[in-house]
Amino acid sequence: MRVAELVRLLEQRYPPSWAEDWDRVGFVLGEPDAPVTKVLLAVDCDPATVEEAVAAGAELLFTHHPLLLRGVSTLAPTTYKGRIVHRLIRAGVALYTAHTNGDVANPGVSDALAARLGLTGLRPLRPSPGDPARGHGRIGRLPEPTTLAEFAEFAAPLFAGGVRAAGSPSTPVTTVAVSGGAGDAFLGDAVRAGVDAYLTADLRHHPAQEHLANGGPALLDVSHWASERPWLDDVAAFLRSEAGVETIVSDVDTSPWTLWRTPTRES
Incomplete structure (x- = not known):
């Protein structure tokens, strides 16, 4: 080759x-x-x-x-x-x-992200014009209904750096939208889709605050790198199958955020 x-x-x-x-x-x-x-x-x-x-x-x-x-x-x-x-x-x-x-390919970046969360029945969050099978983000269903707190607990070990969530911990979650990488541009799409929760990366303070104040779905925010890493496995499998080449997927976390600390209370 x-x-x-x-x-x-x-x-x-x-x-x-x-x-x-x-x-x-x-x-x-x-x-x-x-x-x-x-x-x-x-x-x-x-x-x-x-x-x-x-x-x-x-x-x-x-x-x-x-x-x-x-x-x-x-x-x-x-x-x-x-x-x-x-x-x-x-x-x-x-x-x-x-x-x-x-990002917009089918399968693409968000398909791999959705698969990591076990979502089924996938469809694009923002379909591409002229080709509704492609598009940014994906919407799917969890195998079983859960709560935001339980969903965050489930998702945390799947992503380097864990996950932070916004919304009531008891919010019921069945339908989930995801978008690999910086996804606050699709907050409005998540609202229009009527999903229960939206998982993406790089969410900013004020857009997230206003989104929730206006009744938008619960939010889960993960590392940018971690949200896109799963897709590399799919590309690697494609290259092995179609090109017959050896593939290595890097697990070098290139996120600029390298230290995570939790404050402790003094007794």
Whole structure:
């Protein structure tokens, strides 16, 4: 399998045309004719995951988040992104990114998140225009009705960093909306869908506060990295099956929040 062939496979499954206009996805760097026998998959392209790819002997690094989402004026090795690019080139590691085109795919990022929670009967939270089978987020049902407190207790060990919840602990929860990554843009969709709870990442204080004050569904907030990590397993399985390459899914937690502390009361 050559880099160019692998790129074609990925773009058949996650067409770049599905990405948002502001996004930057696809083949980032590498030699199209270079052979690929091993792929490392990670949420982020950062120094840690790059070194993991190099150490593993991977010829391609697949990431969800774009390294070059925002324009840069230089890729000098004295800059953060420049050092990463130079390291990849020197090591002969190609880089490929699927971001919002992976979010709206079916199956995509939110399908993997929903599967981790055991949701069934999935449908998009915000369907893509012209293709209601695709879209941002997913809505599904829990196997059994529960409460917000019990659901949070169940979800906490599934995500690095745990979960925080907003709403009455006794709120009944049967239908749940999920969205991998920063999901406060879909708060209104969760309200219109009439779900009991919405689980996503990076929820902000004031939008969450106003959402609940207006009678919106209960909220659960998890780490951005943890909400998107499950999808990598699906992409890895696809590459093994369709490209015949070895895959390694990185568990390097690239979240910037590295310490969690719980205050203790003095007796």
